[in-house]
Amino acid sequence: MTNVIQTTDNLKENRGPKLSTYITGFASSIFLTLIPYFLVTNHIGSTYVLLTVILFFALLQMIVQLIFFLHLGRETKPRWKLAVMISFVGIILIIVGGSIWIMAHLNYSMSLLQLNNLMQYGEGF
């Protein structure tokens, strides 16, 4: 009887997060915030390089917080949370990427003259 209870206790202890997990997550999050901040305030690198780098740091920090704060890595075998998250991230990528792509293309393809004609003689958009 005590044996069974002990094993369930062990199971709980192993599944639960520890103090070291939170401290690691907190410390690395601070670093991942400060590094892009100093890169931007000191204007290190060209615009596009800097843009890529700070987005990369944001993604990295998201992964760090998902693992250390939201404990996504501790989930047991049918990883439903992870599956739901991946499918939703797919939807978000399509919406965000698609919107930016379409709107940038719209701005690029339409000259100012065309725009003026549309506004003056046409019905507008």
Added chain:
Amino acid sequence: MNSVTTLNLKKETENNDKTTLGFWIYLMTDLVMFGVLFATYTVLRGNTFGGPMDRNVFNLPFALSETLILLTSSFTCGLAILALQQKNKIQVILWFSLTFILGITFLILELSEFSKLISEGNSWQRSGFLSAYFTLVGTHGLHITAGLIWMIICLFKIWKEGLTSSLSRKLTLLSLFWHFLDIVWIFIFTIVYLMSGI
């Protein structure tokens, strides 16, 4: 009796897992909404209509202090969950109170930034860029407000009822919500504030 208690324990953890998964799915739909607002902001960023551009409006050190405060509140929220697992009522109240204070500090900073912008004549009516900015950051602020109300109710209930199993489930969900808002803020910090400094 022994097998009954273990069975109950197993059933309880299973139910908790289901609740957590349901809440997780809600968080992901919320993330889709934020994703759309981010897309809107990125598209409208240059549409200033003769008004101020983003680099003239935002204060980077101020945004950094907001970020660090929210990050610390996320950390103290995690410590509250650790105390919850050890069934330490006083520590749970202490850490959640600290999270609440940090959260409300963040909210006050955000609102002071809004009021400063509005008093300078740069409200959401000024340009498409500012409309998108106020919508995105304001929605995050509303979520923070909802989280703070939730937290104060939970604190009151811990004080009155102690750490019951249904309450600890709610506290776990609250911590998920709070960490999620921190992740959304990282992207606001990067896409709104850091990109204005480039």
